[in-house]
Amino acid sequence: MMIKMTINGDVVEVDVKPNETLLDVLRNKLYITGPKEGCGNGECGACTVIYNGKPINSCLVLAPEADGAEILTVEGLTKNGKLHPIQEAFIEENAFQCGFCTPGFIMSTKALLDRKKNPTREDIVEALAGNLCRCTGYQTIIRAVEKAAEKLGVKE
Amino acid sequence: MRNKYVGKSYPRVDAYEKVTGTATYVTDMFFPGMLYAAVLRSPYPHAKIKKLDVSKARELEGVRAVVTAEDSPYRQGIYLVDRPIFATDRVRYVGEPVAAVAADSWEIAQKALELIEVEYEPLPAVFDPREAMKGEVLIHPDLANYERMPIYNIEPEKNVFHHHKTRKGDIEKGFEEADYIIEGEYYLPQIYHAPLEPHGAIAYYGFDGNLTVWSSAQSPFTLRNLIAHAFKIPRHKVRVIAPYVGGGFGGKAGINMEGIVVALALKVPGKHIKLIYTREEDIMATVVRQGMYAKVKAGVKKDGTIVAWQEEMIFDGGAYAEYGTNVVRAAGYTTPGPYYVPNLKVDSYGVYTNHFVGGAFRGFGHGELHWAVERHMDKIAQELGMDPLELRMKNLLKPGLTNAMGQKIHEHTGDVEACLKKAAELIEYGKKPEQPKDPKKRRGKGIAALVKAPAMPTNAASSVVIKFHEDATVTLQVSIQEIGQGFNTAITQMAADALHIPAEKIKVVFPIDTDANPYEWQTVASRALWTVGNALYRAAEDALNQIKNIASQVLGVAPYNLEVEDDRVYIKYDPETYIPLTDIVMGYTYPDGHAIGGPVIGRGSFVPERLTNLDPETGQGNVAAEWTFGAEAAEVEVDMETGEVKVLKLVGVFDAGRVVNPMVATGQIIGGMVQGMGPALFEQIKYDEKGNPITISFTDYKLPTIADIPEEMIADFVETYEATSAFGVRGIAEHPMISVPPAIAAAIYDAIGVNLNEMPFTPEKILRALKEKENK
Amino acid sequence: MIAFDFAYHKPTSLQEAFELLSEEGAIPIMGSTDVVVKMRARRLRPKAVVDLKFIDELKFFKFNPEEGMVFGSAVTMNELIEDHPEVKEHYPVFYQAIKKVGAYQTRNRATVAGNIGNSSPAADSVPPLLTYNAKLKIVSKEGERIVELKDFFTGPGKNVLKQGEIIHSIIVPYEGKSIGMYYKLSRIKAVDLSTIGVALTVIDPEGKRDIRIALASVAPTPLRVFEAEDFIRSKELTKENVEEFAKIVQKNTSPITDARGTKEYRYEMAYVLPIKILREIGLYKEVN
Numbered sequence A: 001m002m003i004k005m006t007i008n009g010d011v012v013e014v015d016v017k018p019n020e021t022l023l024d025v026l027r028n029k030l031y032i033t034g035p036k037e038g039c040g041n042g043e044c045g046a047c048t049v050i051y052n053g054k055p056i057n058s059c060l061v062l063a064p065e066a067d068g069a070e071i072l073t074v075e076g077l078t079k080n081g082k083l084h085p086i087q088e089a090f091i092e093e094n095a096f097q098c099g100f101c102t103p104g105f106i107m108s109t110k111a112l113l114d115r116k117k118n119p120t121r122e123d124i125v126e127a128l129a130g131n132l133c134r135c136t137g138y139q140t141i142i143r144a145v146e147k148a149a150e151k152l153g154v155k156e
Numbered sequence B: 001m002r003n004k005y006v007g008k009s010y011p012r013v014d015a016y017e018k019v020t021g022t023a024t025y026v027t028d029m030f031f032p033g034m035l036y037a038a039v040l041r042s043p044y045p046h047a048k049i050k051k052l053d054v055s056k057a058r059e060l061e062g063v064r065a066v067v068t069a070e071d072s073p074y075r076q077g078i079y080l081v082d083r084p085i086f087a088t089d090r091v092r093y094v095g096e097p098v099a100a101v102a103a104d105s106w107e108i109a110q111k112a113l114e115l116i117e118v119e120y121e122p123l124p125a126v127f128d129p130r131e132a133m134k135g136e137v138l139i140h141p142d143l144a145n146y147e148r149m150p151i152y153n154i155e156p157e158k159n160v161f162h163h164h165k166t167r168k169g170d171i172e173k174g175f176e177e178a179d180y181i182i183e184g185e186y187y188l189p190q191i192y193h194a195p196l197e198p199h200g201a202i203a204y205y206g207f208d209g210n211l212t213v214w215s216s217a218q219s220p221f222t223l224r225n226l227i228a229h230a231f232k233i234p235r236h237k238v239r240v241i242a243p244y245v246g247g248g249f250g251g252k253a254g255i256n257m258e259g260i261v262v263a264l265a266l267k268v269p270g271k272h273i274k275l276i277y278t279r280e281e282d283i284m285a286t287v288v289r290q291g292m293y294a295k296v297k298a299g300v301k302k303d304g305t306i307v308a309w310q311e312e313m314i315f316d317g318g319a320y321a322e323y324g325t326n327v328v329r330a331a332g333y334t335t336p337g338p339y340y341v342p343n344l345k346v347d348s349y350g351v352y353t354n355h356f357v358g359g360a361f362r363g364f365g366h367g368e369l370h371w372a373v374e375r376h377m378d379k380i381a382q383e384l385g386m387d388p389l390e391l392r393m394k395n396l397l398k399p400g401l402t403n404a405m406g407q408k409i410h411e412h413t414g415d416v417e418a419c420l421k422k423a424a425e426l427i428e429y430g431k432k433p434e435q436p437k438d439p440k441k442r443r444g445k446g447i448a449a450l451v452k453a454p455a456m457p458t459n460a461a462s463s464v465v466i467k468f469h470e471d472a473t474v475t476l477q478v479s480i481q482e483i484g485q486g487f488n489t490a491i492t493q494m495a496a497d498a499l500h501i502p503a504e505k506i507k508v509v510f511p512i513d514t515d516a517n518p519y520e521w522q523t524v525a526s527r528a529l530w531t532v533g534n535a536l537y538r539a540a541e542d543a544l545n546q547i548k549n550i551a552s553q554v555l556g557v558a559p560y561n562l563e564v565e566d567d568r569v570y571i572k573y574d575p576e577t578y579i580p581l582t583d584i585v586m587g588y589t590y591p592d593g594h595a596i597g598g599p600v601i602g603r604g605s606f607v608p609e610r611l612t613n614l615d616p617e618t619g620q621g622n623v624a625a626e627w628t629f630g631a632e633a634a635e636v637e638v639d640m641e642t643g644e645v646k647v648l649k650l651v652g653v654f655d656a657g658r659v660v661n662p663m664v665a666t667g668q669i670i671g672g673m674v675q676g677m678g679p680a681l682f683e684q685i686k687y688d689e690k691g692n693p694i695t696i697s698f699t700d701y702k703l704p705t706i707a708d709i710p711e712e713m714i715a716d717f718v719e720t721y722e723a724t725s726a727f728g729v730r731g732i733a734e735h736p737m738i739s740v741p742p743a744i745a746a747a748i749y750d751a752i753g754v755n756l757n758e759m760p761f762t763p764e765k766i767l768r769a770l771k772e773k774e775n776k
Numbered sequence C: 001m002i003a004f005d006f007a008y009h010k011p012t013s014l015q016e017a018f019e020l021l022s023e024e025g026a027i028p029i030m031g032s033t034d035v036v037v038k039m040r041a042r043r044l045r046p047k048a049v050v051d052l053k054f055i056d057e058l059k060f061f062k063f064n065p066e067e068g069m070v071f072g073s074a075v076t077m078n079e080l081i082e083d084h085p086e087v088k089e090h091y092p093v094f095y096q097a098i099k100k101v102g103a104y105q106t107r108n109r110a111t112v113a114g115n116i117g118n119s120s121p122a123a124d125s126v127p128p129l130l131t132y133n134a135k136l137k138i139v140s141k142e143g144e145r146i147v148e149l150k151d152f153f154t155g156p157g158k159n160v161l162k163q164g165e166i167i168h169s170i171i172v173p174y175e176g177k178s179i180g181m182y183y184k185l186s187r188i189k190a191v192d193l194s195t196i197g198v199a200l201t202v203i204d205p206e207g208k209r210d211i212r213i214a215l216a217s218v219a220p221t222p223l224r225v226f227e228a229e230d231f232i233r234s235k236e237l238t239k240e241n242v243e244e245f246a247k248i249v250q251k252n253t254s255p256i257t258d259a260r261g262t263k264e265y266r267y268e269m270a271y272v273l274p275i276k277i278l279r280e281i282g283l284y285k286e287v288n
Ligand SMILES: Cc1cc2nc3c(=O)[nH]c(=O)nc-3n(C[C@H](O)[C@H](O)[C@H](O)COP(=O)(O)OP(=O)(O)OC[C@H]3O[C@@H](n4cnc5c(N)ncnc54)[C@H](O)[C@@H]3O)c2cc1C
Pocket: A041, A042, A043, C027, C028, C029, C030, C031, C032, C033, C034, C035, C036, C037, C052, C073, C100, C101, C102, C103, C106, C109, C110, C111, C112, C113, C114, C115, C116, C117, C118, C119, C122, C123, C124, C125, C161, C165, C166, C167, C168, C191, C192, C193, C194
């Protein structure tokens, strides 16, 4: 069935089947490969996208449901070829190694900072507990989120 | 060599791609007309295949190829060629590939799997390597006939794929000299690497007979070699391309699941075939860390001097050994780790069971060996009533002494004492932790040391090619894979210093392509900066010499009077006189048009110097090229009612030689410590009593999350420059994972006075241990 | 990707949903956080899924002291705890339990109705709801019925719903101020199912002090232990009484061993945790 979504500001129409997930459609049909599949079970957060304003696991959404949805993926964060402050913060704080989890973390961070300007460590932990990272040990990720909050605060 | 970039926190060169989601991993690659593969797997831990009929699957519309062992009767393996690509007469673990399908879509491939008919006859299985050694069930009856590197010592009638022996000094005399004999037993179960990117590969077999494989591989060249060997294709016709790897930790070293897509590709020339493992497949059917049972007997003097150490390590190698053979060997020749013991007898056995396949895992046997050694050091300290740190200090492997294989430790080998001291300082060792108000919660601190050398063949080689371009920028061709460790960044810094040019003018060629890149053994063993650094040094010398030789002709001065700096080559005693590098690096052209020289291409190779194999009976020899020492410490809080353990603080200090990039190195240590904490507290591959795996998804195989990490984690360094490295560097990548579990176990003892000798320290085990203590 | 075919429906009214659900093999879904996982593993093979989250009638929340809290089955867990401060204020134990379900991303999709509908013994939202005497409004083509939550579950993954029935809303009476704790023991600190979960709720702590207790992952269904509640009612919280209370709780459990923990540990914790919670919420001072 045809569905229509707004992805990173673009209206996209695509033919989907019920047994495909939103993640399958983004990656395999639209070649939006920023969101990754780390488990397909909602456990790792690598597939996190912002869906109608909220971070969710795109691997748990059946594709037809997404008809009419507004979706933001990591690809939608850069503007005019420039990095988003969250992305800058991830670089400055060395908040990634292999990078496979990074798009998911960045989207969870974006959603967190959209709802809380000055998150505490506890807020950060709550917002990012659904994103697994096997490489970094998370310490630099926490710092990157704090730094991103600062950057965004300063900008406003 | 200049000293401008090395030692600084230069930003990662892979940063932009990774934070924007544009970094390409194999799973992100698509080709027109690509086929999708799916694999039929064994539901039994051990069974005979009585019948395998794929005819219905072949007939399904959209199916392009179905392969089984009949079509692809090959085995693979790096050190021991024991692992068939598809099970032949029998299956040996749950998840073992039996057949594979390539179809127009993933769905069709899945449907085809359901049409394959297999009849199994379950065979008696064995899950405990100690049982397996009795040889009642033989998992590889044909082991004696398998191809293997001669340094591995098989005992086929006992399911043993390698038996390593260390015999040093006189063990009996050692025990006679001892005032105390202290014995202990230690265990750890299999664990899973859990790279966030599951294994994946794409294969393409051209009508011209050339095979290309894109793989999430740590070791493109070794992968090429092993594919070529298994499928009997000449090396030059096999091309491996390795884009970014989303975490490896040893699990993507050597060869893994690539043979499956290759077997399919050979059937359908002209088509790309993609196979990306699901998380479940990744857990079941790649490799895991081997489990281990250790028995230690130490002879100790009253003052704490250890005079004898006898140990038996029995590794649960799983159904196939291949890479795991060398894990068993490395653990064998390194025991007793960072301590000097004059009289040693160590037996390390790799044993087949019907568990998942064991293989390389960050630490490569050292997480296992240090688990037993460091736990036993604590036990000795307890029995002697000595402080555990003091006991360690007393027995350290210091310059002038020899290690287990008889190698002499030099001043430049590294300073384990300094690591321990620093770690002790950072954890405030000796200062009692502040106890929580709740009397049911108790805090404690623990410390442990470690040592590890690269475990590699004596001739594991590296090479580097440096190409200058018209504008005097450089591309660096080197075939260590960027798996997250930051290699491409560090090597850029090192190249900039070696070539005396700005780092911004250097690009590391990526992805690695075995057709274009120079040879590299593997991205394993924490050896990359050390080995490639040495090759790079030579390649840079080569390039600089070419530049100086051309300039020498133009300027009429001897090459040794010339120096390269940033954008020019100048006369040392008259720096104002120079030629821009742009006029040299493509060859110099005189005003009248005639040209000399030509494009500057530097090349450098390196093999470890003066290594020898070990004596098979004594384990004496010179197989380790450089050693990295370290120390780790933990502070924990234990809830004595529920048995829950909270790690409050972790500290890791490593003698890294020269630290190339402090930011990246710190990241390695913090990440490694958290990866070490998982198996200490909860990670474990579990099987039910029938041997069926029950932790085959992230729902049941848990990793540390951001909510599990200690609030405080500190990484620090000691810098004893490594004399065998042109840059003074040595490896630190695997090391941070190694001694976290024993440090946590020591901290638990400090907190509540119980010894945990089996990993993981689940709440249940803690409570059981507390009860046993009460009952005593 | 799921390996088999099925139909997807997105009704916008209950009537439409009833029609679709009357088909054999059709199941309702909400956040699909349980359903997609099970379908991927081929543990569930529906012919059709009927997505109820677009039915406006199921997306409401109200609270007043007389009727208590009533919310529609399509309200997500995060909406419940982020948009409605009444939840935290009046049902603190329920609030704590919701916060411990899965990850933030999960809770943006997961619903309490789905947690109940899935009927896992490990469902974290259920023990607190049991202590608050929650009821379900169940609707179908045939009409509606109210089922007490305590009577809803019949076994692991099993409940009293008949084909075509939908959980319309969850009704949680308001019985006055409450305090308490949801203690979730799990292997890791976040995004894990409970090895054991204990909800201890005290209604009117300064007055009649009505202690209620319910547990997850210790029996084939979530378990409320009325016997223990009856025992402790209007008794002083002495060491003896509290220990007896805990013993009764423990005695009522029938745990099993699985990947998360053994039956022995669960059984032991069924005794330890009630006491621990009473101490942590300040009602019981003794330390043994
Ligand atoms: C990563 C992850 C972590 C999780 N962690 C936890 C946890 O910590 N604790 C916990 O308890 N659960 C956990 N879960 C399980 C799951 O998220 C919860 O059970 C959730 O509440 C299910 O809600 P849902 O809306 O997604 O249900 P769905 O998946 O949509 O449905 C679940 C079941 O309920 C039925 N159903 C749904 N709505 C209705 C209705 N209105 N009427 C009748 N039947 C209905 C469905 O038919 C299905 O059988 C986790 C899941 C994931 C993926």
